[in-house]
Amino acid sequence: MIDVNSPTFWPELIQVVLVGLGQTLYMVGFALLFTIIIGLPLGILLVGTERGGLFERLFGSTRVGRVIHTVLEFVVNLGRSVPFIILMIAVIPFTRFVVGTFIGSTAAIVPLALVAIPFFARMVEIGIKEVDPGLTEAAHSLGATRWQIVTKILVPEALPSMFLGLATTITSIINFSAMVGTVAGGGLGDVAFRYGYQRFSTIHIVVVVIVIFVIVMILQAVLTYFAKRFARNSFDEKGGRASRRLAADTLTGGI
Amino acid sequence: MISISSVSKSFGAGERRTVALDNVSLEVARGEMFGVVGQSGAGKSTLIRTVNLLERPDSGTITVDGVNLTALRAQELRIARQGIGMIFQHFNLLSSRTVQGNVELALEVIGRDPRERKRRAAEILDLVGLTAKAGSYPAQLSGGQKQRVGIARALAANPSVLLSDEATSALDPETTRSILELLRTINTELGLTVLLITHEMDVVKTVCDSAALLEGGRILEHGKLVELISTPGSRLARDLFPLGAVTVRPGTTVIDITFSGGNADRPVIAQLARDHSLDISILGAAIETIAGNQAGRTRLELPGTAQAHSAIISDLRAQGLLVEVVGGEAA
Numbered sequence: 001m002i003d004v005n006s007p008t009f010w011p012e013l014i015q016v017v018l019v020g021l022g023q024t025l026y027m028v029g030f031a032l033l034f035t036i037i038i039g040l041p042l043g044i045l046l047v048g049t050e051r052g053g054l055f056e057r058l059f060g061s062t063r064v065g066r067v068i069h070t071v072l073e074f075v076v077n078l079g080r081s082v083p084f085i086i087l088m089i090a091v092i093p094f095t096r097f098v099v100g101t102f103i104g105s106t107a108a109i110v111p112l113a114l115v116a117i118p119f120f121a122r123m124v125e126i127g128i129k130e131v132d133p134g135l136t137e138a139a140h141s142l143g144a145t146r147w148q149i150v151t152k153i154l155v156p157e158a159l160p161s162m163f164l165g166l167a168t169t170i171t172s173i174i175n176f177s178a179m180v181g182t183v184a185g186g187g188l189g190d191v192a193f194r195y196g197y198q199r200f201s202t203i204h205i206v207v208v209v210i211v212i213f214v215i216v217m218i219l220q221a222v223l224t225y226f227a228k229r230f231a232r233n234s235f236d237e238k239g240g241r242a243s244r245r246l247a248a249d250t251l252t253g254g255i
Numbered sequence: 256m257i258s259i260s261s262v263s264k265s266f267g268a269g270e271r272r273t274v275a276l277d278n279v280s281l282e283v284a285r286g287e288m289f290g291v292v293g294q295s296g297a298g299k300s301t302l303i304r305t306v307n308l309l310e311r312p313d314s315g316t317i318t319v320d321g322v323n324l325t326a327l328r329a330q331e332l333r334i335a336r337q338g339i340g341m342i343f344q345h346f347n348l349l350s351s352r353t354v355q356g357n358v359e360l361a362l363e364v365i366g367r368d369p370r371e372r373k374r375r376a377a378e379i380l381d382l383v384g385l386t387a388k389a390g391s392y393p394a395q396l397s398g399g400q401k402q403r404v405g406i407a408r409a410l411a412a413n414p415s416v417l418l419s420d421e422a423t424s425a426l427d428p429e430t431t432r433s434i435l436e437l438l439r440t441i442n443t444e445l446g447l448t449v450l451l452i453t454h455e456m457d458v459v460k461t462v463c464d465s466a467a468l469l470e471g472g473r474i475l476e477h478g479k480l481v482e483l484i485s486t487p488g489s490r491l492a493r494d495l496f497p498l499g500a501v502t503v504r505p506g507t508t509v510i511d512i513t514f515s516g517g518n519a520d521r522p523v524i525a526q527l528a529r530d531h532s533l534d535i536s537i538l539g540a541a542i543e544t545i546a547g548n549q550a551g552r553t554r555l556e557l558p559g560t561a562q563a564h565s566a567i568i569s570d571l572r573a574q575g576l577l578v579e580v581v582g583g584e585a586a
Contacts, residue, residue: 138347141307142412143337144364152360156351230351 031112043124079118108185123165127158160231167223262315293469340409399430419451496541508583
């Protein structure tokens, strides 16, 4: 039991929360980085290898495209359906292979990225599917390569939607990062568990909840701002289509 | 310039198989404006999309500027497409780019450096009259302006052929006219060959040199407009100058006279009435300028006997006019 009236209570709490916050930001930040680096191409490939997609005939063979699509679908669905706490334990051998250990904040980045990649890939998929097929057609008529179509058409046009997807992805990474205390990953979730639950300090829980809430709010606001900024040009001043599309994205992106 | 030869295309398989193009052949001469008309579902869109192989035909060959596109590999086809511009009904502009950015896309694709892109974009935007809107986004433009951007983008890489897929169908009549004027200007000034598809006869009438009628995936008629007009029984000619339904009163003969070229400005009817002392009624008339020539059709009602009518008709034919008997005594 922690003594709330002790003169060292608040300084210690702030100290503990700041360390937890640092660990959370570290884990979430790096997990997010890997999520974008791997999830973005994965999402593009997921849409592209569909029937009639840009990469339907990968390396000149319809079968290659079909096989890749089936495998990706399977992996993404698997990654999204396994509960995080189980996934984290299941991938311990992989984590150990990559990081050298499965304990600590750095090691926790691996399962966090693994759970977020399929999630973000789906977000990317949704965003790219929203791009008018007429634009791809126009690019084909100009003689664009597939790479040009991806980089000059699909990604820029899907950017607003992807920013919103990113906001949802970050929120879920923060969410899952609360569980990495299990593998001594630390972070705010760990603070809440060790101090709040094991040592009965409600104040610790309240503070952690507030801090996480503020982080999510700020991220959501910043990313929504970017989404609107990039989407602004796509919509007329009345904003009818804009609000509908943003609302739809928020719905499909919600966890 | 464009040679479509025995092209067939069908969609689906088994019982749900629909034939979009059935052994279609068409020649578009260099520098010509060629219009393909037809109802929706006639296969127009499929036809124009086979020209740059956005849709690969099941059989037949497409030759553009001497290159057999159907024989090319993917990489070569991309290069060939850079010489074939295309504009679309719904413009297909990137919402994330400005007008200038949209035009520059075509130049990025062919690997021009930034300075050259900027110069060419400014030049081509000047041609389509959108210099003032270079920094605007498509969402801030009207339909006509968007299509001008589409045209600018299609022309940026200096193609020799322009394909127009119902480019004016989403526009109001006023805007349609200005876009058609622009297309005609481009055609004459840049010597660009234009193949357009449309369901509006007016479009063909206003800008085309030649036309083809597509129905059920087949070409029913094709040729130069001036020639089609003087072809007896031509459906295109009838559609170009619609005179409506005929009601023939007893004791009369109804005839359609088609004027084209030199005989369009002669006072044929007045002379006819004088020579034969007839009380001619004009039931309908349509006179237009087609490919720079006056042309039109007039529907007349002649009172009297069949014999007299036959004499009149042969008299008119002797003057080089195309006369079709629609109904009545002499029919």
